Amino acid sequence: MDRASFLAAPPPDFHYADSAALLDPAAAKWHHHPYHYHDVEQQQQRLQYNFHQQQQEVGSLGDDYMGCVLNGFHGDGVDGGLGEVVEMSRTPSSSIQLKPDPGFFANGWPDFAPVGNHVYGISRTSSCPPTAAESSSPPAAASVVDGSKKRKLDKPQQRNPKVVAVDENGESKTKKVKAGCGDGGDKKSSVSSSSSSSKNKNKNKNVKKENSGADSSSKENNSSKVTHEVQKTDYIHVRARRGQATDSHSLAERVRREKISERMKYLQDLVPGCNKITGKAGMLDEIINYVQSLQRQVEFLSMKLAAVNPGMDFNIDSLFPKEVAAGGGNNFPASSDMAAAYLHLNSLQQQLLGCSGLEMGMMMNPSSAAADMGLRRTISAPITTPETETFIDSSCFPQQASIWDADLPSLYQVAFDQARAASFPSQQFAGSAGSSNLKMEMEM
Amino acid sequence: MRPPTNSTTFKREFLKKWLLALQLCNNHHNNNNNNNGVVERKNTIKLSAEIAMAAARNGATCWSRALIAKHSSSSSSLHNQTPPPRHSKKRVLRCKRIIRRSRRCIHHGPAAHGPAAAVMRRKTAVLRKLVPGGELMGDEASLIRETLDYVTSLRAQVDVMRRLARASDRAAMCNAMK
DSSP, X not given: OOHHHHHHSSOHHHHHHHHHHHHSHHHHHHHHOOSOOOOHHHHHHHHHHHHHHHHHXXXXXXXXXXXOOOOOOOOSSOOOOOOEEEEOOOXXXXXXXXXXXXXXXXXOOOOOTTTOOOEEEEEOOSSSOOOOSOOOOOOTTTOOOOOOOOOOOOOTTOSSOOOOOOOOOOGGGHHHHHHHHHHHHHHHHHHSOHHHHHHHXXXXXXXXXXXXXHHHHHHHHHHHHHHHHHHHSOOOOOOOOTTSOOSHHHHHHHHHHHHHHHHXXXXXXXXXXXXXXXXXXXXXXXXXXXXXXXXXXXXXXXXXXXXXXXXXXXXXXXXHHHHHHHOGGGHHHHHHHHHHHHHHHHHHHHXXXXXXXXXXXXXXXXXXXXXXXXXXXXXXXXXXXGGGSOBOOTTTOHHHHHHHHHHSOHHHHHHHHHHHHTTTTTHHHHHHHHHHHHHHHHHO | OOOOSOHHHHHHHHHHHHHXXXXXHHHHHHHHTOOOOHHHHHHHHHHHHHHHHHHXXXXXXXXXXXXXXXXXXHHTTSXXXXXXXXXXXXXXHHXXXXXXXXXXXXXXXXXXXXXXXXXXXXXXXXXXXXXXXXXXXXXXXXXXXXXXXXXXXXXXXXHHHHHHHHHHHHHHHHHHHO
């Protein structure tokens, strides 16, 4: 919004009203709202709240009226946001045209299903004079007139455009608005069913005697009803700023671009070193590099794995039973291999899960396996000393566990069973052992 | 379809499947009784890791399905590498390019012109080649989404593989010291 003109041009009272309405907390919240898909009901509530606020603001100043023009644009096949423009206009004579500020309300509120109100920008227009469908003179205390109308836009591509103007003005301006109301009603009947328009009118007349808050809520109901009607036909809401093209192709393109940029943002978080880069091309570059580097890493690691296990394929499952079958003396390298693998996996889990001992299947056997452990410790290399404890992750490796069960000599079998039995009592101990192992892992 | 939010479960799943795949591969090689070179072993490991990664994604994503389809189609000819279809493939590629060019001439609006757009197209094409099944994805939005998912999965894969490599490295060192 060229806010300078917005602030400078209108008469002081309106200026005050608008800026007050913009500065109220709800509006501020809108302003700072990120691009989120929200719970619809929340939005509804917040919107109602905001309308309430605005109406109170304007109602206190009595002399202004506010036109809310809600445009629902129709696109094809893409689910996007609902875009409406709230137009606040004072009088046709003094109205000024303003463009919605991209930074102001631009961060949208898509998918606003039940109410169908998406306050997108606040502008005052003279090109679209507020031909209100309904205007009612409130009691003198409130001096708020509420009217809602629909108006067909003459854009050929939009099938169900809908404009709801909410006018709030003093007694003096009602007639002018009423003149527009019949017009708007007719146009609206051309858009949707005429019954709904008459319903609208009736509602508003009933509402006439009520106060401004009730006015606003009933207006919400009206517009929600109308938008529900429209939304039954598959209905895509796309925001269009003033001056943007509104034919269906442009709208679809805009939706597509928004989707892409949103996902790019996610990727930006994911790919390291992508934060500083602005611009899609640079980001794509970075993403490509990252994917390539990851794929190369996979290649390298598989090469390394292949090189490390020279005899046969790297396969700890088959390697392990084979070595067991080869003889009792050969047990220890195999077991340390397994244990190392398990250690890594366990520490991996631990890193990710924190110190929740439940997930970690690693534990020390406090009882009779301790001697066994000590024996193994003396035999195996000093680096792998903590790993010579039996590590079991039965939740993670059911087949592994069965392999252990089946193929291990009876000594290991006993250790395994005991470990499984003692898994829960020794949780804390296991946690501490795990952390020490983790540290070792880190420094390596 | 969301990117794998819980990377722990994904890693676990991947590891489980990978070890299973490795076991199967090893059995296969044992049966064949041929002494493989390092490169072949590496290929086997890589293949199994890729398939396991794709399988761990449960077919929820385009890239995983494409990866599995690619490997399953080539797994029948895992040992006898078949060069013959290459020629026809090349011809198909050329045809596709021509078609695309003509389509571009017809369809694209004013937004798709200019050097910046050309750069973007080129880079998108590169990305398409990198992500498995990227050629099949129609629009850019889904490509980016799949890339997001693929990158996450790749990271998990690399992490698991690195840990396993380190473990086996250590085991080998153990052996050497003993």
